[in-house]
């Protein structure tokens with residue numbers, strides 16, 4: 521018997537993909553293959569080589585390569601999908617659906633062909649729908665096709681709470697449910713600072729402002745950047761999920777999971793609390809919701825379903 525390093529494929533060598541690849545390498549979670557479409561020069565290979573050369577300084581051993589050939593992801597254990605267009609100021613994530621569905625279909629077919637046993641984390645937007653496309657196209661079991669939104673949305677919520685209270689981000693635990701859109705559902709009732717319910721230490725109007733800023737958090741960055749969208753925090757979020765899976769940590773993290781009756785919804789990918797471990801999504805945790813929370817979640821699900829209806833892959 522011999523042990524092998526994990527193989528992680530990152531599809532898309534743009535801002536989120538390359539940032540995630542470097543973070544994966546810094547944590548030495550495995551060897552990394554970065555894939556992007558062919559181009560006249562070879563930027564994907566160049567980015568990978570540049571990252572590899574950071575290894576001696578940062579003391580990581582990860583092998584990192586760049587390619588435009590999907591054969592190179594052969595037998596990857598984990599695949600992060602970041603391929604696709606980001607939105608521009610004035611656009612919603614849903615405006616990307618037609619273009620990114622084509623890209624997601626192509627990427628998913630290649631993963632199915634070359635890495636049929638892999639676990640997948642999808643980032644490309646609109647991410648609830650793109651995770652659905654990936655699930656339908658690969659035909660992989662639902663525990664192996666996972667979307668990222670809640671770790672990022674919760675990180676934003678926690679950042680704003682920590683800023684407001686002038687306390688460490690390490691002591692803030694927020695909780696965001698629902699689709700990755702402006703009607704996502706930050707659950708204040710399940711959010712704490714140092715174990716103290718948020719409602720006990722912040723006035724309601726400050727909480728309301730934080731909830732609103734969290735919902736629009738992606739758009740805030742898009743407007744500030746002027747071109748492209750957020751990538752440091754999204755990459756960190758994907759890598760936290762990747763680590764939970766690769767290290768079988770069984771962390772309770774929000775993931776975009778395929779629901780079959782949980783929370784009363786069917787045939788939809790949605791952000792919910794999950795246990796993430798060596799089997800991917802090992803379970804969906806169901807918590808009780810008040811009438812208002814449930815109706816906010818219903819609204820968010822309706823928005824996700826509207827996008828699913830636009831998909832070529834079908835929503836049935």
Ligand SMILES: NC(=O)c1ccc[n+]([C@@H]2O[C@H](COP(=O)([O-])OP(=O)(O)OC[C@H]3O[C@@H](n4cnc5c(N)ncnc54)[C@H](O)[C@@H]3O)[C@@H](O)[C@H]2O)c1
Nearest residue numbers: 532533534535536556557603604605606643644645647754
């Ligand atoms: N779910 C989230 O929380 C979240 C967060 C941030 C970004 N995103 C989304 O992630 C996606 C990527 O964002 P980004 O900032 O990295 O964009 P980017 O433009 O920097 O990179 C995207 C890359 O995908 C590549 N690509 C396009 N088609 C491809 C294909 N068929 N195969 C392989 N690569 C292909 C492009 O060449 C480009 O390099 C966007 O859709 C963005 O909206 C989602």
Ligand SMILES: O=C(O)C[C@H](O)C(=O)O
Nearest residue numbers: 607613645738739749750
């Ligand atoms: O807002 C976007 O378009 C990118 C991403 O979904 C984010 O929340 O930062």
